[in-house]
Amino acid sequence: MVAILSALCLVLLGTALGRRLLRLARFRIESAALRLSFAAGLGLGVVSLAVMAIGLYGRLGSSSVHIGFLVVAALLVPDLIMMTFGAVRSVRSAWPLSFGWFEWFLVTAIALSVLSGLISSIAPPTSWDATVTHLKVPHEYLETGRIVRLDDLHSNGPMNGVMLFIPAMMLGGDTAPAVLHLSLLVLAGVALYGFARQHVGRTGSLLTAAIYFLMPIGAILGSEALVDFHLVFYLLLAVVGLVHGWQEDRTGWSILGAVCLGIALGSKYNALYALLPLCVGLGVRTWQGVGHRQRLLTEGAGVLLLAIVIGCPWYVRNVVLTGNPFYPIFARSIPTRHLSAGLTGESPVWRPPRSYPWDALNVLLYPVNHTLGFSWGVAEGPRPDGAQNSPGPLYLALVPLLLIMRPVPGWALVAVGVAALAFGQTVSTFPMFRHLMPFIVPCAAVSGRAFEWLDGRRWVRITARCTVVIVLLLQMVPFVGRTATRSGVVFGAESRAEYLRRTDDVYPMAEFAATRLGPEAKLFYVGERIYHFRALGLNATMGMPIRQGRVDFPAISSPAQLHDRLRRLGYTHVAVNNEILSRQFPPALDLIGPLVELDKLVEIEQIKELVLYEIAPLD
Amino acid sequence: MNGSDRVQRDVPPRRVTAGLVWVLAVCGAYVVAYSAALVGLARASADRLPLVRRLLELLRLVS
Numbered sequence: 001m002v003a004i005l006s007a008l009c010l011v012l013l014g015t016a017l018g019r020r021l022l023r024l025a026r027f028r029i030e031s032a033a034l035r036l037s038f039a040a041g042l043g044l045g046v047v048s049l050a051v052m053a054i055g056l057y058g059r060l061g062s063s064s065v066h067i068g069f070l071v072v073a074a075l076l077v078p079d080l081i082m083m084t085f086g087a088v089r090s091v092r093s094a095w096p097l098s099f100g101w102f103e104w105f106l107v108t109a110i111a112l113s114v115l116s117g118l119i120s121s122i123a124p125p126t127s128w129d130a131t132v133t134h135l136k137v138p139h140e141y142l143e144t145g146r147i148v149r150l151d152d153l154h155s156n157g158p159m160n161g162v163m164l165f166i167p168a169m170m171l172g173g174d175t176a177p178a179v180l181h182l183s184l185l186v187l188a189g190v191a192l193y194g195f196a197r198q199h200v201g202r203t204g205s206l207l208t209a210a211i212y213f214l215m216p217i218g219a220i221l222g223s224e225a226l227v228d229f230h231l232v233f234y235l236l237l238a239v240v241g242l243v244h245g246w247q248e249d250r251t252g253w254s255i256l257g258a259v260c261l262g263i264a265l266g267s268k269y270n271a272l273y274a275l276l277p278l279c280v281g282l283g284v285r286t287w288q289g290v291g292h293r294q295r296l297l298t299e300g301a302g303v304l305l306l307a308i309v310i311g312c313p314w315y316v317r318n319v320v321l322t323g324n325p326f327y328p329i330f331a332r333s334i335p336t337r338h339l340s341a342g343l344t345g346e347s348p349v350w351r352p353p354r355s356y357p358w359d360a361l362n363v364l365l366y367p368v369n370h371t372l373g374f375s376w377g378v379a380e381g382p383r384p385d386g387a388q389n390s391p392g393p394l395y396l397a398l399v400p401l402l403l404i405m406r407p408v409p410g411w412a413l414v415a416v417g418v419a420a421l422a423f424g425q426t427v428s429t430f431p432m433f434r435h436l437m438p439f440i441v442p443c444a445a446v447s448g449r450a451f452e453w454l455d456g457r458r459w460v461r462i463t464a465r466c467t468v469v470i471v472l473l474l475q476m477v478p479f480v481g482r483t484a485t486r487s488g489v490v491f492g493a494e495s496r497a498e499y500l501r502r503t504d505d506v507y508p509m510a511e512f513a514a515t516r517l518g519p520e521a522k523l524f525y526v527g528e529r530i531y532h533f534r535a536l537g538l539n540a541t542m543g544m545p546i547r548q549g550r551v552d553f554p555a556i557s558s559p560a561q562l563h564d565r566l567r568r569l570g571y572t573h574v575a576v577n578n579e580i581l582s583r584q585f586p587p588a589l590d591l592i593g594p595l596v597e598l599d600k601l602v603e604i605e606q607i608k609e610l611v612l613y614e615i616a617p618l619d
Numbered sequence: 620m621n622g623s624d625r626v627q628r629d630v631p632p633r634r635v636t637a638g639l640v641w642v643l644a645v646c647g648a649y650v651v652a653y654s655a656a657l658v659g660l661a662r663a664s665a666d667r668l669p670l671v672r673r674l675l676e677l678l679r680l681v682s
Contacts (some may be wrong), residue, residue: 454635471649
């Protein structure tokens with residue numbers, strides 16, 4: 001409950017702040033849904049940038065900063081009250097709702113998906129990304145009271161989303177970030193509905209929202225402490241702002257879109273894919289706008305510059321730390337000083353083997369695979385997680401109808417163009433769907449429009465609606481499954497420790513090590529999901545994680561050298577997941593195995609796949 | 620201005636039929652593939668999740 005309240009407080013105060021800023025700029029947004037989502041986006045963006053500034057200044061734990069935040073929150077209370085009255089007025093003016101059975105089904109399905117996400121998000125964190133970086137980074141920043149250099153590959157990207165997790169964790173513990181992430185999923189859904197409602201009827205807009213809220217991947221990612229829906233939210237706002245700016249010729253919209261794009265650029269590297277659609281869109285507009293070319297170019301360059309200025313602090317920080325603004329990517333092309341335990345500067349970047357021209361088949365395979373949930377590419381076989389990482393079939397079933405629809409609306413072409421250009425940049429690597437999700441989500445509005453186009457004659461309407469109902473019911477299965485597996489711990493039938501012991505691969509070993517090892521122990525975890533070790537109070541380092549192993553392990557030529565380095569760095573114990581290492585990075589085992597045989601690493605305990613060793617002193 | 624009034628109502632029937640066939644084909648393929656994948660996932664996670672195990676046993680009893 002504390003987690004829900006703290007995330008809610010943060011979102012409401014962020015929205016109130018955004019509302020105040022929009023009023024100060026005298027910028028009026030007609031649509032209530034877009035007004036709410038832009039206010040929330042702007043306010044939360046300002047909060048994340050403020051937390052970053054305070055963190056860089058080293059005052060995260062300062063009581064004067066906390067008092068300052070409380071004063072700002074108190075000043076925003078009148079906005080909060082006005083906002084609540086406004087929301088009640090909007091609902092009352094829309095009441096009574098004259099919905100048919102199909103609309104009621106869509107609304108119920110959306111409400112159930114959000115409720116399911118809320119229940120799932122309060123469960124203790126177990127997801128890979130959350131325990132590797134999104135909870136570990138704020139935990140370490142809060143421990144030190146400042147944004148510090150973290151010597152692992154995962155903790156140095158753009159982190160506006162993670163900045164919001166810092167106040168969330170301070171107020172509501174380590175489940176609050178997941179609730180906050182879910183709130184951003186919901187806000188993105190509100191923005192998508194508002195965007196669709198401006199171009200599509202009510203049924204089509206509700207279907208747009210349902211396609212988005214019921215994506216099977218939303219069930220998996222939405223209730224975790226991640227930043228995927230943070231990116232979805234801000235890129236969606238950027239698309240909406242820029243489309244409005246270009247359609248209505250209002251500079252305010254373009255500025256708002258640029259600000260949101262900037263916050264997205266500072267949240268995750270994937271947002272960089274948005275720069276190509278922006279430049280192409282700018283080029284097309286300039287080419288079309290005879291007589292206004294200079295103004296369009298100036299405005300477009302302004303949008304680009306503003307977005308880059310807002311998004312750049314994390315990239316500047318990477319330049320200062322490593323010389324490479326996009327660390328750890330592009331390490332081959334840009335001279336990079338690697339942040340790693342070995343600090344070697346060696347970076348043999350591993351890349352999956354490619355076999356052109358066959359990889360070009362991914363253009364066809366990708367949408368089919370991810371729609372049907374196989375996650376099967378040219379370079380890799382079927383993956384069991386493919387089914388859960390699916391966007392659902394209604395994008396591919398409805399968006400291509402654009403080819404036979406007349407007239408084709410301009411905004412739909414923009415939405416499809418953004419998706420196609422982002423897809424074109426990544427298709428050769430056959431990325432996970434979540435990497436492209438932010439660019440494909442606006443296409444849900446195109447699906448809503450295509451459905452309305454189809455929804456004319458009675459027999460077609462009945463067939464199409466029944467098909468949609470069957471598909472959406474099937475898409476609810478992962479939501480139900482996830483809620484069922486987590487409801488025990490959420491409703492108190494199971495304790496946090498019991499739940500984590502049952503479901504998490506790392507927690508049992510972390511719990512054992514925390515009780516067994518003394519306060520002087522320094523643990524070296526050859527794995528990535530380090531959060532539970534640190535949350536339980538161990539002095540643990542993700543010094544040579546599996547992926548980072550590709551950077552670090554080649555720098556160590558013999559088992560003796562590894563033993564020497566571990567001891568000189570002050571480590572007393574090592575925890576290793578031998579099974580994962582044998583699958584993902586066998587060279588690490590070639591170094592660790594001989595040390596075990598020579599009794600330089602003495603096994604203490606094996607729990608699940610993890611083995612805890614004590615490091616023998618140097619001879 | 621809401622978009623419902625912009626939707627063209629005099630759509631050629633052949634186009635609508637073609638569109639509907641496409642929608643049915645994609646959704647049908649999804650229902651089959653996704654159901655199979657979900658059953659596979661449930662089987663794979665049955666040892667970890669007691670609820671899933673019970674459900675699978677129930678399905679076995681029913682069939």
